[in-house]
Amino acid sequence: MKIALVHDWLVNMGGAEKVLQAIYEVYSVPIYTLVLDRSILKNTNIENAEIHTSFIQNMPLAKKKYRYYLSFFPLAIEQFDLSEYDLIISSSHCVAKGILTGVDQLHISYIHTPIRYAWDMYYEYIRDMNFERGLRGLVFKRVLHNIRLWDVVASNRVDYFLSNSKFVASRINKIYRREATVLYPPVDTDKFNVIEKKEDYFITVSRLVPYKRIDLIVAAFAAMPDKRLVVIGDGPEMEKIKSIARRHTNIEILGYQPDGMVKKYMEARAFVFAAKEDFGIVPVEAQACGTPVIAYGKGGATETVIDGKTGVLFAQQTIEGLREGIERFLKIESSFDPTIIRKNAERFSKERFKEEFKKFVEEKWEDFKSRKIAT
Numbered sequence: 001m002k003i004a005l006v007h008d009w010l011v012n013m014g015g016a017e018k019v020l021q022a023i024y025e026v027y028s029v030p031i032y033t034l035v036l037d038r039s040i041l042k043n044t045n046i047e048n049a050e051i052h053t054s055f056i057q058n059m060p061l062a063k064k065k066y067r068y069y070l071s072f073f074p075l076a077i078e079q080f081d082l083s084e085y086d087l088i089i090s091s092s093h094c095v096a097k098g099i100l101t102g103v104d105q106l107h108i109s110y111i112h113t114p115i116r117y118a119w120d121m122y123y124e125y126i127r128d129m130n131f132e133r134g135l136r137g138l139v140f141k142r143v144l145h146n147i148r149l150w151d152v153v154a155s156n157r158v159d160y161f162l163s164n165s166k167f168v169a170s171r172i173n174k175i176y177r178r179e180a181t182v183l184y185p186p187v188d189t190d191k192f193n194v195i196e197k198k199e200d201y202f203i204t205v206s207r208l209v210p211y212k213r214i215d216l217i218v219a220a221f222a223a224m225p226d227k228r229l230v231v232i233g234d235g236p237e238m239e240k241i242k243s244i245a246r247r248h249t250n251i252e253i254l255g256y257q258p259d260g261m262v263k264k265y266m267e268a269r270a271f272v273f274a275a276k277e278d279f280g281i282v283p284v285e286a287q288a289c290g291t292p293v294i295a296y297g298k299g300g301a302t303e304t305v306i307d308g309k310t311g312v313l314f315a316q317q318t319i320e321g322l323r324e325g326i327e328r329f330l331k332i333e334s335s336f337d338p339t340i341i342r343k344n345a346e347r348f349s350k351e352r353f354k355e356e357f358k359k360f361v362e363e364k365w366e367d368f369k370s371r372k373i374a375t
Contacts, residue, residue, distance in 0.1 A: 087105070204232070284348050
């Protein structure tokens with residue numbers, strides 16, 4: 001059995017890339033991706049992997065401005081000739097699932113999310129990018145319209161869907177009218193230890209992009225000068241976040257920090273999470289340290305945070321909603337048991353993911369072979 005892995009792009013290390021690394025530990029096979037920045041692979045298990053890139057790799061500033069080539073993504077993914085492989089495993093949050101396969105090939109796709117900015121977050125992205133009016137906005141809307149049409153067609157090329165949460169499985173069903181098996185992504189819980197003694201601050205760790213709503217978190221703490229907040233992460237919203245935090249001495253913006261420093265800062269009173277996320281790996285990492293989570297009660301957080309036991313879920317994605325969540329947390333803070341919080345995080349361990357993923361693939365491969373023999 002010859003196997004290939006397909007991943008959208010490899011230009012930064014996020015949750016999707018952690019999934020890819022875990023899959024590669026199970027199947028160390030060639031990887032196909034639209035764009036590659038090898039510098040991000042240092043000290044990872046895919047640093048020396050055989051990686052093939054698309055024609056977008058050779059386009060100007062592709063490693064940094066790859067999203068500018070969105071309209072070419074469907075064509076680029078379809079140019080990979082994988083006809084020599086028996087099994088294709090795609091790791092997809094954009095177009096990787098659209099790889100072309102034949103009747104004698106099995107395609108299993110692990111979906112991190114249907115394309116957010118083309119589907120259920122379409123209007124939010126349009127507003128955030130100021131594309132509601134004007135010629136540029138019209139062109140961008142047309143591109144996303146075409147992406148949606150292609151995306152539905154591409155979903156029919158997948159034999160079996162895996163999703164990273166029940167929340168994403170429901171979106172797959174809504175958009176593609178397909179069923180998906182839920183397989184929670186790998187969280188390297190072994191990297192973290194329970195921290196019994198908590199320091200007097202709250203923490204959030206995230207890429208600073210609009211849908212993560214770090215601006216909301218910072219604004220809430222700006223209105224609570226007696227409570228200290230530490231923000232770790234970088235991204236296009238950095239200047240916006242700094243402008244909100246300016247003149248508020250209780251808010252510390254640290255920018256990007258290596259894993260060792262992130263782990264150290266997890267000794268906070270609580271981890272704050274305001275995004276409507278597909279799954280959310282960092283809140284689980286916080287729980288692996290025995291740190292409770294204050295999270296928006298929509299999306300993947302409802303599957304990883306047990307309200308009242310490992311954290312607090314707040315109902316409204318607003319400053320007032322978050323403040324109410326913090327106030328509720330403070331009332332029951334003494335009831336949280338770091339050991340129980342850690343045990344909850346262990347449900348999402350990397351070893352568990354690898355075992356379940358391999359079992360799923362092997363079962364579907366045996367079924368596929370049986371059907372081929374029967375015909």
